[in-house]
Amino acid sequence: VDTSGQLVVVGDRFAEFLNHPGTIAASQLAGRETAGLVAGQGLSADVLAGLAAPVPVRQELTHKRLAKNVMIGEPYTVDDGYAAPLLLDERCETLEDHLTGQHIPAVALTEAARQTWTAVTEMFYPSGPRPTRFVIDELSSRFRCFVFPLPATLFYRVLAHERDAVQRRFHAEITVHQSGVDAAQFDVRFRVVLEKIGVKQEFLAARQALARSTNDREVSQA
Amino acid sequence: MLSPTEVRTTVHGLVTDLLRETGPDVPELTGTEELHTLGLSSLALARLILELEEAVGFDPFERDAVLSDVRSLNDLVTVYQRGLAA
Secondary structure (H helix, E strand, O other): OOOOOOEEEEOOOOOOHHHOOOEEEHHHOOOOOOOOEEEOOEOOHHHHHHOOOOOEOOHHHHOOOOHHHOOEEOOEEEOOEEEEEEOOEOOOOOOOOOOOOOOOOHHHHHHHHHHHHHHHHHHHOOOOOOOEEEEEEEEEEEEOOOOOOOOOEEEEEEEEEEEOOOEEEEEEEEEEEEOOEEEEEEEEEEEEEEHHHHHHHHHHHHHHHHHHHHHHHHHHHO | OOOHHHHHHHHHHHHHHHHHHHOOOOOOOOOOOEHHHHOOOHHHHHHHHHHHHHHHOOOHHHOOOOHHHOOEHHHHHHHHHHHHHO
């Protein structure tokens, strides 16, 4: 953390991290000049806007219903893919009931990665006007070091992309980068299907599962 | 209302159309083909059932039919023909 005249603004939930010099709690900002303040994590969209920092991307692009659960800023293109700032609101679903130490929990990074591949796909690989569903086939993750409530960026790279009669398939890599380090990495294979077809597939699968379950009970009771 | 023969023609036609989208070599369908050997995934079958609903006016799997009981193309035709008779 560069503390030479700068203060990193952090959500109050990160109380232990706020013991470090060079940090200031979001609740202490009232009436303060914003010069020299850097947006960390745990901040609401309003606080981010007040700091003239990137704000969360439109929530529909992340497939979230509540604005506080959006965890990234608007994705943009970079040399070999896309990038988006990590913007965690301390009231989001993965932080609000987490017994926190000083770091960002892995489950929050995993959800931020999911939001990144969803938002990038919605923005840069649009499916047209009909609503879609995203289906995860494979997801692997590596957490190399702690991510703290400081500025961080998610980098997204499409490794493969193909289309068939009923869906589009993506293989992609997401890296969480903070303070010069690739702190976490995700490898995902997912599909984008038309919602109408996905809903029907799910209905058919549920009916089959119910039939199998009923048969199993009949067998075990025989 | 469609006749049983028309139902069979409709099912075969829509399956053929779907297979054409997945590859250039589409076999002449006899009806004895097992659905899984045709390479129809569960998602493709979902699309097929939606298209059949549009064509014949109902979805038998919304009623009592279960997809796992349908092995062959003939089985699928029979499910729809029974639905017409019901």
